[in-house]
Amino acid sequence: MQISSKFDHTKIEKKWYSFWNKNNFFNSEPDDREPFTIVIPPPNVTGLLHMGHMLNNTIQDILIRKARMMGKNACWVPGTDHASIATEAKVVENLKSLGLNKSEISREEFVKHAWEWTEKYGGGILDQLKRLGCSCDWNRTKFTLDDDMYESVILAFIDLHQKGYIYRGYRMINWDPEAETTVSDEEVNYVEEESSLYYLNYPIDGSKEKLIIATTRPETIFGDTAVCVNPKDKRYSKFVGKEAIVPICDRKIPIISDPYVDIEFGTGCLKVTPAHDLNDYNLRNKHKLEIIDIFDSKGRFNENGLHYKNKDRFEVRKEIVKELKEKKILNKSEVYKHNVGRSDRTNAIIEPKISRQWFLKMDQISKPAITNVLKNENIKFFPKKFKSTYRYWLENIKDWNISRQLSWGHQIPAFYYGENKEEYVVAQNKNEAKKIIEKQKGLKLKDDELIQDEDVLDTWFSSWLWPISVFDGIRNPENQEIKYYYPTQDLVTGPDIIFFWVARMIISGYEFRDEKPFSNVYFTGIVRDKLGRKMSKQLGNSPDAIELIDKYGADSVRVGLMLSSAAGNDLLFDESLCQQGKNFTNKLWNALRLVNGWEVDDGKEISEVNSLALEWYENKFNQVLDLINKNYKNYRISDVLMSSYRLVWDDYCSWLLESVKPEFGEKIDNQTKSKIKSLFEDNLKLLHPFMPFLTEEIWYQLASRTSSESITISKWPDSNKFKNDIIINFEIAKDIISYIRNFRKEKNIPFKKELSLYFASKTSDLHYISIIKKLVFLNKIEYSEKDKFKSVNSFIIGSIEFFIPLEGDIDLKSELDRLNKELDYNLKFLKSVENKLKNKSFIDNAPKDIVEKEKKKVSDAKSKIEVIKKALSDLS
């Protein structure tokens, strides 16, 4: 049967994925093996696979497959996140296209739409992960709004409320006028933007003088409730205590002083708008000022905006500048750069707003998160550098605003009652709430006398429980699963969600289970294009993930991604990396074709060449295996790939297979072929975590297997001792081979023409003679005196002098040049080492073994120089 010389990934990927699934190789149940657990960072339920997901999930799959082969009970829990703001925004968009407005339908109707949307578009990303080859336990797939997950979130809320960590309060919060909800501090991105600084005239009551106030937001004058100057500012001290008149509104406001005001900035006068600026709000608290809110939830002016009522804040800015100019209130304006906060989700400019929200007190419950990462390293970060980011956030932690004015999510389990619905209880549901009220207050309430809070919880308030809730550890803390799988081992995620998610999972882990959620955190970098730009839809520089898989195959894409992605470093992605991956798959495929094509001669004994080559490769393999195991421990995954790549391509294919390959028309002995195959299988195992599909295919082609077998569940190769001598001696043989190949090339001697190689003095240091002979087509390698030949090319490798007899005359000059160059180099080298040894402080201070090494260098160099000198004198 003829196997195609090109490997066709399309045929085998589907076949093997369904094979794995059918045989439940990825499923995990608690047993007596050691567990190895990863919970997936749940992607947005309606999202699509992008390059970041590909990288992140490839790494997780590598870790989980490796663990599975190590004999651990590997469990990778997949799932999706309801992503409240993002999904709700999409649903609102969709409703609009149907001619429906969110505000016109009931909450129940909206949630129903959202579920329909989720069922229609959701979960696609999980199927895409299957294309990548991810070995998740699909029986465990979770969604953050599943009933059990929902209940867990509610119970966690109730628990924290009972412990007194959750409270309700008025605070200055970040308002996203587009999504019409609050967002947490972490969800606000500050971007430097160019705008204008306007200088406005504020008349002083009962005086002809005026104050000039610099502001970037002239439209907020409607919310002004004071003017503030620095108490040390002599220019204005006479005005403090008087009143200024807000232009256009003609309202009188007090002139106060506070050291917060920077004398140097602008004119040194600050207008105070407590409802729409955090600092102003702080001033208001200190000086007991009035608060005037001027916006509605969409960022439009309310009645306090007078004739601008119902107009958008930015529209008004333009218009009011015009009005102020006309009324000669605008003194001047200048271009000004400052930071503007934008919503992470909608990119709308954030409006600071005072609002009543739910908060989680963080100072107490976050304590273990500091100790266990920074003090005792119970949780390790890879790379370490992110610990300092983490530390800063935790040491300056603020209370977490957990309520969102949305419908898609976990509805806050607070029930309001009483005349103004100001009193509330927190309970799992209305009935529970009624019971509690009756017990506490003796009130018997009817259903319609209780109203549940309209808000939902921040999405991260469900994700922070993920490693616990997927094993039902909140509702049922003593169940077998949570006890077995928790804490999980590795978390693979991006550093961009270190606060949103990683830190909070650690906090919740200690709070709810008094135990870390995972032992190691691997931070991936950002996938950028080759110009270093972040991949984004707008730039159109992100390749379509599925198209890449179609084009190159999942294995090639995985290899491409892993070729250059040290933990935490950004990855500059280019399609040529996938091509490199594809070339590698092709190389492996052809190695299979070669090996499988060999015909066996049962009567044939193993040759010296073959047994030497096999012995060398086994040693080499074990040396590399050691390195690979070490690199896995340190999460140096791309180094693991690179060592495996070179082992297979260079050592296995280029050296071993070329060494044992039968001559044309010859057959191979049985022993060599079976050994070559079993070494091939070991290679495949090392590569399997990176290239699951191809390795399975080849593994099956190499031997007849039963359908219950799979490389997926095969055993990772054992580490065996290796002899360094063998590896070093083979390196010398490689050098000799390279020299002769180069010699042929330079002298234009065809490969087919046999050569003879001699060594000029008797030695026992020369090994692998038979292999050298075979690989560079020599008829002999033996001792001879040089002067038996008319002309020779001599060279030194190690400390052995070799020569190749030449036909006809030699190019004396070029030979002399070559040898002189080598002599020169060695003399210089000798001198520098001797100088080092002459240095008394070196001898006194350097460790003994270093000095010994240097001494050996001297003797080696000396003998080499002798050889070269002799070769030179032979020539002349």
Place this chain on the structure above:
RNA sequence: GGGCGCUUAGCUCAGUUGGUUUAGAGCACUUGGUUUACACCCAAGGGGUCAUAGGUUCGAAUCCUAUAGCGCCCACCA
């Protein structure tokens, strides 16, 4: 403004507690190659004063200081 990190071959990066003259790898590049595994290949080769300036040391890409450039995170200066 504060903090962290980076700067090594054309590109992407290794270089683990300072110890091979002439600092490694992969890719790219150059040259040669119709031997029946693979041109998605084979073989050989070229290429770096380790950002700059000082310092510590017998010895520095590696440790210290300063400078420049780049990146990231945090921060309410109107």
